[in-house]
Amino acid sequence: MEPSAFAFDRPLFLIGTFPVTAGHLVSLAALLFVLLAIVSARRARALRADEQTQQLTALLAAQTEMQGRIAAMADVFGTRQAELNQSLSQRIDGMTHRIGASISEQTKATHENLRRLQERLAVIDNAQSNIQSLAKDMAGLQSILANKQTRGAFGQSRMEAIVADGLPMGAFAFQSTLSNGARPDCVIRMPNGQPPLVIDAKFPLEAWNAMRDAGSPERRQQASQSFRRDMEVHIRDIASKYLLPGETQETAFLFVPSESIFAEIHEHFEAIVQKAHRQRIVIVSPSLLLLSIQVIQAILKDARMREQAHLIQGEVVRLMEDLSRLDERVRKLQGHFAMTQKDVDDILISADKLTRRGAKIEALELEPAPAHQGAREPIDKSDRTVDNRIGQLKLRVVDED
The missing domain is CATH 1.20.58 (Methane Monooxygenase Hydroxylase; Chain G, domain 1)
Structure with a gap:
């Protein structure tokens, strides 16, 4: 279309x-x-x-x-x-x-x-599973702390882990026996022949748990009084069993396996802390025990260095003697070099004389040799001096070697 x-x-x-x-x-x-x-x-x-x-x-x-x-x-x-x-x-x-x-x-x-x-969602599921496992662990920890024997084992294990990680082998002992038959949880050996330091890890938690679980102010007050009495009894037992004059240190550690309980004690039970200080008992948390172990480690290291100080001093004395001998030998060698330099200067002077004398002889027109030609010409005095000095220089070089 x-x-x-x-x-x-x-x-x-x-x-x-x-x-x-x-x-x-x-x-x-x-x-x-x-x-x-x-x-x-x-x-x-x-x-x-x-x-x-x-x-x-x-x-x-x-x-x-x-x-x-x-x-x-x-x-x-x-x-x-x-x-x-x-x-x-x-x-x-x-x-x-x-x-x-x-x-x-x-x-x-x-x-x-x-x-x-x-x-x-996967991360949230993983976190939820971790929270559930943590809740199970907390339930297990609560059941552990509810039993007196298992609670003591739990505090003992935490204390042993801190001490074993911070100190070398031989500087501590667990469950050792004192002269009175008492068996402290840990004994730390101090340097310079000082008595050992005692650490106790049996912290009473029955009254603490009752005070925490109290539903009314009256029950909480009763649980607080019971906890105060248990702490006073435990502090008195530590002072009577572990503070032995001449055998242990004048101060002992009461280990608390929880930072929160340690803070609560210092905040709400100041009288217990003061009484422990009067009895020369120091209440320590895991962080304070770790700090104390680090200080003790520094003291042990300083003691080992002091023990080795006399060896270091002897080595320094021998080093100074070797240095004195080296200085003496260097001074002798310097004297030999000075004498050798003087001999070399004399040899150079004699060589210059011989060179000048040879130049004069070369410039002369020599006559026929006389009848007594076969006779030996007298040796120049300067030539004998050169020979003597060369021989002396060789002898000095051999002596120096």
Whole structure:
């Protein structure tokens, strides 16, 4: 189908519900021209025939021009419509591509967020499992601390771990027996023949747990009094069993296996702390025991260094003797070098004399040798001096070697 025929069939606009095409317009235009021609014919009846012929020719020319313009307009409308369709297609394609890219990126972002969410959920699950295991451990720790024997073993193990990590082997002993038959939890041997330091790890927790679990102020008050009495009895037992004059230190450690209990005692039971100080009993937590062990370790190291001080001093004395001998030998060698330098200077002087004498002899015209030619010429005194000095220099070099 040709473009003009296609343009005449396509509707250009609507009048109401009736579509108007380019063919309708052409027909309408032709009808208008026919009407104009009829009107013109009616008006020009009175004119001459040549004028009617000219008017008809002009009308036909105008009609032809109008048909050409209408055809050109139809071509322009068809071209514009094709361009519009192409532009719309390109825009629709671009929009479809952008929407697809956006949906793809959104999908990737959604998958990434879901992956991160799954990782965080996995971390939360792991943390929840750790919390559950920690709760089980806390329940086990509570059951351990509820029993007196297991509680003592727990405090003993913590204390032994701190002491064994901080001190060398041989500087401490666990469950050793004193002269009175008492068996302290730990004995730390002090340097310089000083008595050992005693550490007790049996801390009473029955009254403490009762005070913590008390539901009313009256019960808490009763549990506090019971805890105070238990602490006073335990401090008195440590002082009577482990503080032996001449055998142990004048101070002993009462180990508390919890930092929170240690803080509570110093905050709410100041009288117990003061009484322990008067009895020369120091209440220590794990951190304070670790600090004390580090101080004792430094003291032991200083004592070992003092024990080795006389050996170091002897080595220094021998080093000074070797240094004195080295200084003496260097001074002797310096004297030998000075004498050798003097001999070398004398040899150089003699060599200069011999050189000058040889130059003089070379410049002379010697006569025929006399009858006593076979006799040996006397040796110059300077030559003998050179030989003697060279021999002395060789002897000194050999002595130095």
